[in-house]
Amino acid sequence: MKGELQASLEKISVETGSKISVVNPAYTSQVDRLTGTLLGSRKGDRFIRYTKDVIHADLNAALNLCIQEQDNQITRLMSSNEVEAILIGRTVQYLNSIGCSVTFALDRGWLLTKFKVKALKYESEYYPQG
Secondary structure (H helix, E strand, O other): HHHHHHHHHHHHHHHOOOOOOOOOOOOOOOOOOOOOEEOOOOEEEEEEEEOOOEEEEHHHHHHHHHHOOOOOOOOOOOOHHHHHHHHHHHHHHHHHHOOHHHHHHHOOOOOOOOHHHHHHHHHHHHHOOO
């Protein structure tokens, strides 16, 4: 079945002049396409940005897939754990650039608690207080 699907996609791409790209889909539904970070959350068909702006979750994920093609750090064959580590790093770096801490983001619900331990560890290594 996979081969038939691939053949159909290739046929359609030739007929429409489209390009097929294979990318790593890990976390594409959890990343805010505007910041490239894990700030925000998906609730059903809505993605709520940390700024409280709401966009359609599927559109956000689809645009992330398009962006992923140009990403030099995240490769197609990386594990989801490797992708998560990169995204946590980007998130902590972004927070630092806007003058916020991971704790601040967690307290406001910007960052999901499932990322708490790794984000705090990253922050302590790269942005130590004091």
